[in-house]
Amino acid sequence: MTVLPLCPTPIMQHETVQMAHGAGGRLSQSLMQRVFMPHIHNSYLDLLDDQAKLDLPPGMVAFTTDSYVVSPIFFPGGTIGELAVNGTVNDLAVGGARPLYLSAGFIIEEGFSLAELETIVISMAEAARKAGVMIVTGDTKVVGKGQCDKLFINTSGIGIVREGVNLSCRNLHPGDSIILSGTVGDHGMAIMTSREGLSFQSRIKSDCAALSGMIAAMLDVAPAIHAMRDPTRGGVAATLNELAVSSNVGISINETTIPVKAEVRGACELLGIDPLHVANEGKLVVAVAAVDAAKVLEVMRSFAEGRDAVIIGSVVNLHPGMVVMRTAFGSQRIIDLPLGEQLPRIC
Amino acid sequence: MKYIDEYRDPELARKLLDEIRRTATRHWTIMEICGGQTHSIMRNGFDQLLPDTIELVHGPGCPVCVTPLESIERALLVAARKEVIFTSFGDMLRVPGSAKDLFMVRSEGGDVRILFSPLDALQIARDNPSKEVVFFAVGFETTAPANAMAVWQAAREGIKNFSVLVSQVMVPPAMRAILSSPANRVQGFLAAGHVCAVMGYEEYEPVAREFHVPIVPTGFEPVDLLAGILKTVELLEEGRAEVVNRYGRVVSREGNLVAQKIISEVFEVTDRQWRGIGLIPGSGLSLREAYSHYDAEKKFDVSHICASESPLCMSGSVLQGVLKPDGCPAFARECTPEHPLGATMVSSEGACAAYYNYHRNFAL
Amino acid sequence: MCLAIPGKLVELSNENGLKMGIVDVNGSKTRACLEYVPEIQLGQYTIVHAGFALKIIDEEDAAESLKLWQELIESGAFQPDEPDREPPTFESL
Numbered sequence: 001m002t003v004l005p006l007c008p009t010p011i012m013q014h015e016t017v018q019m020a021h022g023a024g025g026r027l028s029q030s031l032m033q034r035v036f037m038p039h040i041h042n043s044y045l046d047l048l049d050d051q052a053k054l055d056l057p058p059g060m061v062a063f064t065t066d067s068y069v070v071s072p073i074f075f076p077g078g079t080i081g082e083l084a085v086n087g088t089v090n091d092l093a094v095g096g097a098r099p100l101y102l103s104a105g106f107i108i109e110e111g112f113s114l115a116e117l118e119t120i121v122i123s124m125a126e127a128a129r130k131a132g133v134m135i136v137t138g139d140t141k142v143v144g145k146g147q148c149d150k151l152f153i154n155t156s157g158i159g160i161v162r163e164g165v166n167l168s169c170r171n172l173h174p175g176d177s178i179i180l181s182g183t184v185g186d187h188g189m190a191i192m193t194s195r196e197g198l199s200f201q202s203r204i205k206s207d208c209a210a211l212s213g214m215i216a217a218m219l220d221v222a223p224a225i226h227a228m229r230d231p232t233r234g235g236v237a238a239t240l241n242e243l244a245v246s247s248n249v250g251i252s253i254n255e256t257t258i259p260v261k262a263e264v265r266g267a268c269e270l271l272g273i274d275p276l277h278v279a280n281e282g283k284l285v286v287a288v289a290a291v292d293a294a295k296v297l298e299v300m301r302s303f304a305e306g307r308d309a310v311i312i313g314s315v316v317n318l319h320p321g322m323v324v325m326r327t328a329f330g331s332q333r334i335i336d337l338p339l340g341e342q343l344p345r346i347c
Numbered sequence: 348m349k350y351i352d353e354y355r356d357p358e359l360a361r362k363l364l365d366e367i368r369r370t371a372t373r374h375w376t377i378m379e380i381c382g383g384q385t386h387s388i389m390r391n392g393f394d395q396l397l398p399d400t401i402e403l404v405h406g407p408g409c410p411v412c413v414t415p416l417e418s419i420e421r422a423l424l425v426a427a428r429k430e431v432i433f434t435s436f437g438d439m440l441r442v443p444g445s446a447k448d449l450f451m452v453r454s455e456g457g458d459v460r461i462l463f464s465p466l467d468a469l470q471i472a473r474d475n476p477s478k479e480v481v482f483f484a485v486g487f488e489t490t491a492p493a494n495a496m497a498v499w500q501a502a503r504e505g506i507k508n509f510s511v512l513v514s515q516v517m518v519p520p521a522m523r524a525i526l527s528s529p530a531n532r533v534q535g536f537l538a539a540g541h542v543c544a545v546m547g548y549e550e551y552e553p554v555a556r557e558f559h560v561p562i563v564p565t566g567f568e569p570v571d572l573l574a575g576i577l578k579t580v581e582l583l584e585e586g587r588a589e590v591v592n593r594y595g596r597v598v599s600r601e602g603n604l605v606a607q608k609i610i611s612e613v614f615e616v617t618d619r620q621w622r623g624i625g626l627i628p629g630s631g632l633s634l635r636e637a638y639s640h641y642d643a644e645k646k647f648d649v650s651h652i653c654a655s656e657s658p659l660c661m662s663g664s665v666l667q668g669v670l671k672p673d674g675c676p677a678f679a680r681e682c683t684p685e686h687p688l689g690a691t692m693v694s695s696e697g698a699c700a701a702y703y704n705y706h707r708n709f710a711l
Numbered sequence: 712m713c714l715a716i717p718g719k720l721v722e723l724s725n726e727n728g729l730k731m732g733i734v735d736v737n738g739s740k741t742r743a744c745l746e747y748v749p750e751i752q753l754g755q756y757t758i759v760h761a762g763f764a765l766k767i768i769d770e771e772d773a774a775e776s777l778k779l780w781q782e783l784i785e786s787g788a789f790q791p792d793e794p795d796r797e798p799p800t801f802e803s804l
Contacts, residue, residue, distance in 0.1 A: 199463055199742040199762065201733070266348065266737025270759070271463075272714045328357045329569065331392020333705040339684050343437030344463055346490060346761045347382060347410055347694070347713055348737045350717035350756055350768055359780055383713055408713075436761065464762020466729075466744055486761075489713035492747055493761040496729075504727060541713040544758065544766045570780070595772035597758055603765060606747045 017112045022142030039125040044136035052136035062097035065156040077205030081124035086210045088157040089131045093212035094228040096167040097159030104138040105154040131210035171226040172247035176315040177293035179286040182308035183259040185278035209282030214303040222292040237276040240323045251323045253313030272345040277338035354568030363573035371400040381539035382409030389701040404668035411694035415620035416654040418514040419444040426452045434468040435483035437461045465497035472509040484511040489541040492606035495613040510643040520630035526558040535579040537565040540594040547602025559588040566594040623663035660689030672702040715760035
């Protein structure tokens, strides 16, 4: 019997992402069909055109973009995918826009597990569903081993700004109340304590969440809210400073009102880090006229994302561009911008 | 948080402040040695709440601040080497040498990692046998047991690809240097509680006698600090140059004898340069001969590297309590945390940085 | 200098011949070397610096000093000589 020599056919079923998955050929197609399309589909994406052609409702268009490079990509309370959806949704929502459409660009390191990629895609689809947005266009690129850290995601988003709403970081007025939607530092500490090499264990979960639903309800009862920001990198301290500088007003807050979860406090003490400098991914800082504060607070507290909302201070006529905290002891100190990366310290 | 929250009680703090106000009949200048205490004082605004009679000056107890420029330069050279994984506490990464800091070395391809414990550096050495793992062993007596244990354990396990760049300093010689200076204004000391946790406070008794100053081992929480200040003021008012412990839950007279034993097994006393201050005899620790093969300065032949500091920076006077940070002409002008002229502005607990972060407007 | 935080010992272990443990600070846990506090028992509090337990907290001393202060407050021994000063305002600083 003669055995016919078989031409070796290329391997089509991979466990990990290969350079060829990003080369536009058959493997690229198989990546789309196997990992993305089963989980993310809608009338725009399913056309597989190079662009999504969108019908937008009337109103001003809000447009934003953000890149997500978090490490680790799976962390307690979320994934890089959920972060990429919620972060961009929140950037639209804090401008008073109803988030509608997202793009998603993936930069994947060669050798990254396809199963993990799929898990992340599923988490993105679920986050988009919860936030009521559609991922309508996307892109994947594969880079060589070591050229990126597992997976980077960029998302851009489009939303329509509500009529009659004018939210801007330049709108703060003396007398405004400053509301914080909940505990500070959860996301940053969840990331930091789950990183290798720091010998930590904690049950701290990221607060990663879409705020668009809560924000819409807040604007329903108080369309005249002056400003909103989600205090991500740099934490509440950075956000308050940006607001104070942009509006050229002072902000005064009370130390005893700032909510911090017990475990986050513990981790911050251990690492010598100020919770006000730690990133959040599902929190909101709101500046609103004092007369509207109570009803905004009530609405916020009716949402899971705003259950612990509290007034932490007010906008004042003093020290323009500066944030000052009244300590538990009755003294005052400046709340400054954090300087770059938060480093665990021994001293 | 047990053993933290009780010592942050505003009511108790207010009563202690009242008692300090009542006890002090004249002006007293008290130095808190430790940068962590400076940080806590400024963070809680006690400088605003204490009576005008009590002047706190800030001591040299910040290892990041006093690590000499030449040690930083040596660290930068070692960290940049291809075969090296350079490990350090987070504090040291932003400290500038003459032209660079460790972050810049990392951005240029150096493998620089932040650790919480020196034992983690040993683990990295076990995991990376083809690499040389170097730990930047800075610190006061508090950190000496951790650094000493890493070396001792490396020797015990026979780990060869591990070494330490030592810049260990000690408090009592620095206190003597401050008290011996003709410019000295310090009348009483809050001794650094966690240094005393390791070393005890017996070694402060001769200092108190010789220089006729009260010395009070003190903790870091608001109530601890105020209780320490109150005791110092009482001793000053009564003219008693004694050492009285106000951090009894952590500090004993003899300290941690097990830790002291390993420190003296691994390290010996040496003269050391302090950034901004200069050479203080007998103020440092270096590896004993038996452990010299763990000395990164020798392993990588960098002990000849010298460096001199910017003449503009007055951190030496700040570190000795002669000058307050906001008394420096460059403070918050040429010198900011983004562009520090000296190390006291770099470390978040350096006196200049603490003033800048919490109170700079009061000076401007 | 020298951040050292009190926490409760919740686990004991041995790594590479060193006595190690897990210390809980308000629910967040960190690994610590216990070689310098060889007599420590589970449930005791210790201060941790740079991954090393440096001292078992003296509970008796802690309770005593707090009690003393509390008594001073309650007995009214700490009475201000002057009426409470208003906390300083930003402008006055």
